[in-house]
Amino acid sequence: MSNIIQLLPDSVANQIAAGEVIQRPASVIKELMENAVDAGATEIQVVTSEAGKNLIQVVDNGSGMAETDARMAFERHATSKIREAKDLFELTTMGFRGEALASIAAIAQVELKTRRKEDELGVHICISGSEVESQEPVQCATGSQFIIKNLFYNVPARRRFLKKNSTELRHIINEFQRVALANPGVAMSLIHNSVPLFNLPVGNIKQRIVNMMGKQMGNQLIPIETDTSMIKISGYVGKPESARKTLGDQFFFVNNRYMRHPYLHKALMDAYDNILMPETIPAYFIFLEVDPEIVDVNIHPTKTEIKFENERAIWQILNASIRESLGKFNLMPSIDFDTADQIEIPVPQKDFVPQAPNVEVNPFYNPFEEEKKRAVTSYGGSSGGSFSATPKTEGWENLYDGFSTNPSPSDFEPSESEMSFESEQEQQPVQQTILSSGGEESSASNNHFFQLKNRYILTSVKSGLMMIDQRRAHERIIFEGFMQALSRGASLSQKMLFPEELPYGPHEVGMINELKEDLLTLGLELEQKDDETFLVLSTPAGLENISAAQLVDGILTDFKDGEVDVDKEVCEQIASSMAKRAAIPYNKGLSQMEMSELFDQLFACSIPNFSPSGKPIISILDNDELTKRFS
Template identity: 75%
Template sequence: MSNVIQLLPDSVANQIAAGEVIQRPASVIKELMENAIDAGATNIQVITKDAGKSLIQVIDNGCGMNETDARMAFERHATSKIREANDLFALQTMGFRGEALASIAAVAQVELKTRREEDDLGVQIAISGSEVESQEPVQCPVGSQFSIKNLFFNVPARRRFLKKTSTELRHIINEFQRVALANPQVAVTLVHNDVPMFKLPAGNIKQRIVSMNGKQMGSNLIPIDTDTVMVKISGFIGKPESAKKTMGDQFFFVNNRFMKHPYLHRSVMDAYDNILHPETVPAYFIFLEVDPQIIDVNIHPTKTEIKFEDERAFWQILNAAIRESLGKYNMMPSIDFDTTDQIQIPVSQKSGELVEPTVEINPFYNPFEEEKRNTGSGYGTGGTATFSSKVSAQGWENLYSENEGNGLPDFSELANTEMAKQEQAADTTNQEPVQQTFLSGGASEETSGSHRFFQLKNRYILTSVKSGLMIIDQKRAHERIIFEGFVRTLQRGASLSQKCLFPEELHFGPEEMGMVSELQPDLMTLGLELEQVNDGCFRVLSTPAGLENVSASQLIDGILTDFRDGEVDLQKEVTEQVATSMAQRGAIQYGKVLSPPEMGELFDQLFACMVPNFSPSGKTIISIMDMEEMQKRFM
């Protein structure tokens, strides 16, 4: 029997490794920029075409390599950072495993030009699919120049799974920002399709944050600085009022290495507890300096996941440091002592006698009558469904008549007596009959006349139907109504919009600018007209009709949140997703008190929709409790 276990060829092994290390063009840029940082570069240029699918060029002015090192750098597990296993727990550099260049060369066409300062000539190496095609001397500046062409040219399945250009460009920007923030002392430039996107000069961390995110970010930063035995924490956090619904300005760095750590992110969010708007996330740029021996960065091929020796201690230290910074800059809410029911201490007069405070007592005050006046009529803020005295009496009589002969007590006399008392009270005060109320936590509703809707907890609309009790989620119902209105607008190709008297200016980072520019035609179709003022700034000229209560910034913020991680290729799906996002932001919110006519109109519009049962995101709008279930509850 022949042997079945065989060694893989180096080219195949490198392609397998590339599947873990090189996931997309952004992974190539990350690895090459980190190698340039380790080479001592002070200036790095990144040039891409078609979001890196056609060309990735990284040029640095680092130390460069000689002919032998340049050839060895493309061998698997060839590295200058590690000599023994213990070196893995004392890492101070970015790359160390020696897999990046070997993986890149396995799935792309690579050309390297490099020269050291002490050499007269450099070396040029061309590699395609792990095969060295040429190696020759060349005249070039000090440093290294990598040109990566036709990524995944020999792995068609991987190339088909690359996203569209705008999505891949967002990933490139993310990786570029992470390396740039971790190394503010290095000047970095990003050019895409011959258009400069970033040109960041060397400086300190605050200058790097401002130059990357715009001048408006500078006034929203709070410094953080804490030094303990375990960790030194520095950097900046955002003011609570500048928090956004979109993720993207949240950065953790450990020993200048970017990391993702959901556990520490919860520590940050806990420190901002009760001072943020709902569903918003503050910006933070936090740098942790720790002993390399108490962390492990070698648990994931991309080195973005880091394991701490004592995560709970880091959580507490970080949480306390952020709370301290927020309190130091008066970002935490101040304590407002309530003076209600406060004991009044007698004050001393010049004569030395104590003057007792006077207390006025009204013996005729009835707090229950005050409650009736506040909640008994109209649509008050704390009101509930109301019933007139005659209706209440009628209810008692009906209860008696329906249960006559069943052994129940006679309530008719009690009802008549109660109604007589209320009418007598009304005659003595010369006022309208006081309505009886029952508290259910919902909005005020009248049941007399044609009003057949109730609002429960300012969240659900209740109405009687033939099969039982129908419960409608008011927010989801309004989402469905707005969504189908937008869809009809898209089908007609024209929308109703309202011009802004005072145009609002919206500022975006480079990543958000790309998304807004991509979505601008669809937003225009839906009535949200934007005009680009300059790089990073748009002016809102008009907003969709019917959404006047929602600001354009809230709409755009929500739409970018939906599109940041989503991948939509077809134009139809893009417009429908925009319509869904705008419907979610423009719908009435929970807690909104609705009058009976408003609930009736919402009910009618909902059942005029094509799909009244589900919201645009697929959630249930209508639920019916049938009579059998209701009867079981009273058995």
């Protein structure tokens, strides 16, 4: 029997590795930018076309490579960063495994031009699908220039799984921001389809944050600085009032390497406990410096998940550091022991005998005398005099003016207003009929609604006890209103007397411009004032529970991780997002009239049983179940 175990060809092994390391165009940009930083570059330029699917160009002025090194760099596991296994725990560079360039060359057409400062000529290498097509000397600038064309051209299944350009561009911007924030001493720029998105000069951490996130971020940052024998923490956190429901402005770095760490994120959120609005997340840009020996960055192919040796201690240090910064800037309750008016604590002297305090008591005080005075004042007596037992009798004859001695029968007939009120009461139906989801005709008595825990609306129907989730019910009502507006092609909107200004960063500005036409269809009209500010000109009519800023932030949150390709689905998702944000919140008391109106509007919807996200709205405890509970 022939052997069935065989070694994979290098090209196939590289494609498999590419599936882990290169997931999308943003992964290519991350790897090439980190290599440029490791090469000592002071300027990095990134150029993309069609969200990196057709072209990615990364140019740096780093140290460059010699001819032999340039060729070896595309071999799998060829690296200059490590020599033996223990070097993994002494890493100070971004890349180290030697998989990036080999993986990129396996699934794209790659050109490299590179030259060292001491060389007169550089080298030009062309590789396609792991095969070297040409290698020749070339005149070029010092540093490296990578050109990546037709990503996943030889893996069509992978290319089909790429998302639309706007989604892939968001991932590119995310990776660019992570590398740029970790290296403020390097000038960086990003150009997409010939449009400059970022142009970041050299500066410090705060300048880099402001240049990247927008000028409005500068006044919202609180510095943190902690230095211990285990870890050094620096960076900035956002003020509580600037916290938003949108994700994207939260960054952790360890030894200048971006990381995701839910455990440390919880430490930060715990420090903000009780000073944040519900469901909001503050911005933070936190840099951790630790001994490379106590951190493992090799547990994930993209090196974004990191394991610390003593996470619990780091959690406590980070939490205390943020609490200290918030306390220094008077953003949370604290006791200042350094003030001039210090609390004086008496120190007992030797042979000191404490004396009982003297309490002055008025033995003639009568508390009931004050009650008598108040009684006289409230019933017409003078407020300043003493109580008088003799009532005043002046003018008693006028008490019965207007009353006849012999009343006529007409005196007892009801007035016109009383008669009209009674007629209205007779005309009102005792019960209203509704149609439940199953086609069953149910009835609910007027004014017989009960609210449980300011969350559920209870009412009786023919089949038993109906329970309605008030927030989901209102969400369904608003959503169907938006969908009716979409079918008409326009929505009712309310003009703003004073347009509200909404500041956003470059990333969010692009998203808003992409969704602006769909938002206008739903009644939310935005106009770009400058590169970082939008004006809210009108809002959808009938949304009183939410501000324009909260509405836009909620939509951006849903779309940052959403994957929607069809235009109709985009409108529906925006309508669902707006309905979710604008629905009445839990823990809000409702009057009988409000509950009745919500009830009627819900059963006028086409799908009253489920919210736009598919969650149940109605639950019925049937009569048999009720009888069984009391048997």
